[in-house]
Amino acid sequence: MLLGVALISAAVIIFIVQPVVKGLHASLEREDDELTDTEARKRVALLALRDVEYDFLAGKLDEEDYRAMKSELTAEALAALEADEAARAAVGVTTVESSATDDLESEIARIREHIRSGLVCSSCGYANDEGSRFCSSCGTALGDRAVG
Amino acid sequence: MTVLGEFALWISLPVALWGMFLGFAGGRTQRGDLVLSAERSIYAVFLLHVVASLGIVAAFLGDKFQYWYVASYSNRELELFYKITGLWAGQRGSLLFWALLLGFFASVAVFTNRNKNREFMPYVAGVLQTVLAFFVVVLLFAQVNPFERLDFIPANGQGLNPQLQNYWMTIHPPTLYLGFTAFTVPFAFAVSALLSGRLDARWIQLTRKWILTSWLFLSVGIVFGMRWAYEELGWGGYWFWDPVENASLLPWLTATAFLHSIQIQEKRGMLKVWNMSLVLMTFLLTIFATFLTRAGLIESVHTFAQNLQIAYIFLGFMGSVLALCAVLIVYRLPQLQSENQIESFVSRESAFLFNNLLFVGAAFAVMWGTLFPLITEGVTGQEISVGPPFFERVNFPIGLALLTLVGIGPVIAWRRATKKNLQRNFSTPVVAGLVVAAALWFAGARHGLALVTWSISAFVLTVIATEFWKGTKARARIEGEGFLLAFFHLVTRNRRRWGGYIVHVGFVIMVMGFAGAAYNVDTRHHMMPGDVVEVASPLGHTYALTYEGLSVSMGQGQRNLLWQVIATVSVVADGEPAGILNTEKRRYVTSEQDMTEVGIRSTAMEDLYLILSAVDDTRGALSADSSAQGIDLQVLIKPLVGWIWFGCVMLVIGTFVALWPSADRRRAAAETDADQAPDPRPTPIGSAG
Amino acid sequence: MKHGRFMVGLVGVAAVVTYLVWTGVSSTMVYYLTPVELMERIEEDPSFRDLGVKVSGKVVPGTYDRVEGQLLHRFDVHDLEDESVTFTVEWRDALPDTFTEEVEVVLEGRLNEAGTFEATTLLTKCGSRFEAAPEDLAR
Numbered sequence: 001m002l003l004g005v006a007l008i009s010a011a012v013i014i015f016i017v018q019p020v021v022k023g024l025h026a027s028l029e030r031e032d033d034e035l036t037d038t039e040a041r042k043r044v045a046l047l048a049l050r051d052v053e054y055d056f057l058a059g060k061l062d063e064e065d066y067r068a069m070k071s072e073l074t075a076e077a078l079a080a081l082e083a084d085e086a087a088r089a090a091v092g093v094t095t096v097e098s099s100a101t102d103d104l105e106s107e108i109a110r111i112r113e114h115i116r117s118g119l120v121c122s123s124c125g126y127a128n129d130e131g132s133r134f135c136s137s138c139g140t141a142l143g144d145r146a147v148g
Numbered sequence: 149m150t151v152l153g154e155f156a157l158w159i160s161l162p163v164a165l166w167g168m169f170l171g172f173a174g175g176r177t178q179r180g181d182l183v184l185s186a187e188r189s190i191y192a193v194f195l196l197h198v199v200a201s202l203g204i205v206a207a208f209l210g211d212k213f214q215y216w217y218v219a220s221y222s223n224r225e226l227e228l229f230y231k232i233t234g235l236w237a238g239q240r241g242s243l244l245f246w247a248l249l250l251g252f253f254a255s256v257a258v259f260t261n262r263n264k265n266r267e268f269m270p271y272v273a274g275v276l277q278t279v280l281a282f283f284v285v286v287l288l289f290a291q292v293n294p295f296e297r298l299d300f301i302p303a304n305g306q307g308l309n310p311q312l313q314n315y316w317m318t319i320h321p322p323t324l325y326l327g328f329t330a331f332t333v334p335f336a337f338a339v340s341a342l343l344s345g346r347l348d349a350r351w352i353q354l355t356r357k358w359i360l361t362s363w364l365f366l367s368v369g370i371v372f373g374m375r376w377a378y379e380e381l382g383w384g385g386y387w388f389w390d391p392v393e394n395a396s397l398l399p400w401l402t403a404t405a406f407l408h409s410i411q412i413q414e415k416r417g418m419l420k421v422w423n424m425s426l427v428l429m430t431f432l433l434t435i436f437a438t439f440l441t442r443a444g445l446i447e448s449v450h451t452f453a454q455n456l457q458i459a460y461i462f463l464g465f466m467g468s469v470l471a472l473c474a475v476l477i478v479y480r481l482p483q484l485q486s487e488n489q490i491e492s493f494v495s496r497e498s499a500f501l502f503n504n505l506l507f508v509g510a511a512f513a514v515m516w517g518t519l520f521p522l523i524t525e526g527v528t529g530q531e532i533s534v535g536p537p538f539f540e541r542v543n544f545p546i547g548l549a550l551l552t553l554v555g556i557g558p559v560i561a562w563r564r565a566t567k568k569n570l571q572r573n574f575s576t577p578v579v580a581g582l583v584v585a586a587a588l589w590f591a592g593a594r595h596g597l598a599l600v601t602w603s604i605s606a607f608v609l610t611v612i613a614t615e616f617w618k619g620t621k622a623r624a625r626i627e628g629e630g631f632l633l634a635f636f637h638l639v640t641r642n643r644r645r646w647g648g649y650i651v652h653v654g655f656v657i658m659v660m661g662f663a664g665a666a667y668n669v670d671t672r673h674h675m676m677p678g679d680v681v682e683v684a685s686p687l688g689h690t691y692a693l694t695y696e697g698l699s700v701s702m703g704q705g706q707r708n709l710l711w712q713v714i715a716t717v718s719v720v721a722d723g724e725p726a727g728i729l730n731t732e733k734r735r736y737v738t739s740e741q742d743m744t745e746v747g748i749r750s751t752a753m754e755d756l757y758l759i760l761s762a763v764d765d766t767r768g769a770l771s772a773d774s775s776a777q778g779i780d781l782q783v784l785i786k787p788l789v790g791w792i793w794f795g796c797v798m799l800v801i802g803t804f805v806a807l808w809p810s811a812d813r814r815r816a817a818a819e820t821d822a823d824q825a826p827d828p829r830p831t832p833i834g835s836a837g
Numbered sequence: 838m839k840h841g842r843f844m845v846g847l848v849g850v851a852a853v854v855t856y857l858v859w860t861g862v863s864s865t866m867v868y869y870l871t872p873v874e875l876m877e878r879i880e881e882d883p884s885f886r887d888l889g890v891k892v893s894g895k896v897v898p899g900t901y902d903r904v905e906g907q908l909l910h911r912f913d914v915h916d917l918e919d920e921s922v923t924f925t926v927e928w929r930d931a932l933p934d935t936f937t938e939e940v941e942v943v944l945e946g947r948l949n950e951a952g953t954f955e956a957t958t959l960l961t962k963c964g965s966r967f968e969a970a971p972e973d974l975a976r
């Protein structure tokens with residue numbers, strides 16, 4: 001019995017004191033593949049966008065509500081997207097999209113493309129079809145202006 | 149073995165204190181070696197408690213009656229199974245068991261986060277060790293040490309209370325404890341977020357699954373307790389509004405509120421202080437639940453003997469936790485500002501907010517009612533208590549409002565709902581609710597509260613069914629899938645959302661079962677062998693019950709049984725023979741009281757519940773006197789009771805669906821972010837019109 | 838404006854809950870008394886009889902009686918401290934298994950004009966329900 005007591009105490013003490021004595025360190029840093037705050041926000045915004053899409057397709061929203069919601073959410077998603085890119089640039093990480101199969105990533109790519117081609121309305125944020133010259137939500141001329 | 153266990157419990161205290169100190173110090177100084185040591189100390193405490201628990205079990209198995217705890221809860225004749233569960237049968241053992249489970253969850257939390265969320269872990273380890281150390285201190289210094297020895301060795305133990313010798317009773321406390329203790333982990337993450345100032349959305353994402361898990365255990369534990377009361381206590385009820393039951397309901401209410409309100413924080417960055425407070429409250433309420441049970445300050449059928457020392461230790465602990473957390477929240481207020489504001493009174497956000505308010509309101513009311521005797525005694529010197537009527541009066545309206553919100557939540561739009569949105573989604577369900585109400589009325593149901601409950605339930609179920617139907621249809625159309633496959637994908641692609649709906653369906657079914665109690669039938673009969681009584685159920689069935697007679701068996705000292713008197717009743721349901729039901733009285737050698745065992749015949753719609761209320765002449769019956777056969781038989785009919793248990797199963801299934809991990813880690817993270825749409829390949833943005 | 842409406846909603850819910858609690862308490866609360874206190878109260882103010890009360894006392898051994906077939910149980914209860922203060926209790930339901938002629942009971946109900954306590958709830962209270970005191974073991 002005494003032997004058991006001694007063994008247990010010794011094992012426990014060695015086990016917990018070892019890191020301090022030997023200088024074993026646990027990491028205290030965020031790992032690379034974890035979502036950053038801006039990344040998380042970006043995803044939330046994009047998912048909200050998709051939700052509205054789904055609600056419309058499932059017949060839960062009518063056209064008018066859908067358009068209003070959609071333009072609002074698109075604007076927010078874009079803002080989140082840019083914030084995320086700015087954050088990445090700040091820490092010097094280039095945009096690496098890990099998996100092409102991820103539906104979200106393709107969604108991001110699509111929206112980014114829209115920004116580049118200037119199809120997102122600068123006044124209301126609505127994402128227009130390619131080839132549009134005027135915003136189909138508010139009528140503003142689209143031109144070359146990208147959302148700033 | 150037992151001596152070793154006792155020793156392990158003692159050294160777990162310095163180990164826990166060491167870990168607590170190093171955790172906080174490591175977080176403060178950002179030294180990885182201190183943190184690693186703190187994390188290892190959590191594993192160490194868990195293993196030490198395993199040894200301690202094994203020591204107790206060994207003492208039970210070896211009939212070591214020199215230990216007070218074993219002598220009080222076991223005897224030589226006790227079945228092996230109950231000797232093992234003796235670990236949590238009594239106050240002292242169950243406190244150790246609590247510490248064991250807490251250590252287990254703490255270890256799981258440390259292990260699963262060994263490579264991620266590292267910036268939270270120092271304080272998480274510190275907080276977990278603080279709570280562990282608290283329980284070890286209670287065990288060692290509050291006169292509840294399970295290893296306490298008597299100064300003599302009794303020849304035999306007192307045996308286990310027969311009412312605890314029931315299957316449900318052996319799994320009900322552990323399940324509840326699992327829920328209670330698991331909640332310490334989210335609490336630790338919340339405090340860690342507060343201490344480290346990392347108050348973005350992450351701590352909530354990290355803890356969502358923990359909260360859901362502990363919520364699941366809590367829910368199931370509560371229902372197990374109801375089931376035990378229903379089968380074992382022998383009066384046909386399943387809920388007393390007893391202080392200890394209330395104490396387990398309190399953290400459930402706040403945890404449920406939290407599960408809903410985090411969605412607003414995730415989606416809209418609002419309610420940060422509120423969510424933080426809910427986590428802290430829920431944790432404190434789990435401690436409060438143990439406190440109520442242990443301290444024996446309030447009279448309850450569950451409480452252990454009164455122990456003021458424990459009361460003071462617990463009060464001190466809860467008070468300091470509350471004060472420290474309040475200070476921390478105030479200190480971090482600038483970082484807990486809301487990022488958005490609620491845009492409209494008619495929106496999903498607002499539905500969630502009302503849901504939260506109602507849950508917290510219910511928790512407040514239950515707490516007030518539970519503590520009322522203590523408060524009045526303290527203030528006026530005159531104890532005044534409130535009973536079940538109080539809790540029913542307050543909670544039924546709140547419950548109905550919540551039930552309605554279950555139906556409103558899924559379809560009302562985020563941000564702001566327009567009139568058209570409401571019309572489009574609510575007309576059919578509202579009609580369904582009204583139709584059900586009318587149908588029940590014509591069928592003769594006149595109980596107002598039950599009618600309203602069933603009508604709202606129909607509304608809610610229609611809403612949820614429509615959600616499933618529309619989602620499946622949309623997906624089937626867009627993806628060109630068959631309906632079954634589309635349905636499967638719909639659920640698996642967004643488990644959190646659809647799992648939540650399944651949980652809601654389970655909840656609604658349970659509520660419908662509760663409402664069935666409005667139509668309980670209760671009849672009493674004095675019967676002699678051969679007598680027949682007919683009892684009609686509110687659902688139109690008739691039961692003809694023939695009392696066949698008493699049979700007596702004398703125990704041969706096995707399983708502590710002294711004698712059994714069994715009344716046999718043959719049942720004819722609607723003219724069809726439906727078997728035999730037994731209800732009996734038993735006497736155990738370890739107890740001076742008779743135990744009643746009820747006979748239950750369950751069907752989907754109603755339970756027939758027989759109670760042997762009394763035997764005219766127990767002594768005569770035992771000595772096989774053929775004239776001593778008269779009994780009092782109580783016949784209860786319990787409509788829809790089975791729905792409660794079935795609803796609970798749905799609730800478990802739904803929670804599992806919501807909890808099931810995703811294959812891909814990034815994807816998993818994405819799913820925790822928000823409700824993922826069921827993945828209809830979106831039409832190119834903007835072209836849908 | 839929108840926020841005004843919102844606040845009204847929130848305050849409304851809080852007010853309704855408070856109202857429910859308040860009326861709930863005042864309409865369902867019962868005094869928790871010992872038999873001695875109950876008798877004193879009634880002496881002071883006979884209308885106290887009509888109020889429901891909760892009383893704890895000890896069953897007087899040998900007084901338990903069951904009326905066959907009616908599920909009517911009768912027994913006497915005396916004050917824990919002053920054994921001379923007793924009254925008869927009528928209970929019309931199955932007795933809990935924990936009821937014996939030695940237990941302490943907690944009753945809810947009212948004391949009628951005839952001096953019989955018509956109980957509506959009956960709980961037995963015993964410290965040794967799930968746990969024995971250490972000294973009990975030293976038999």
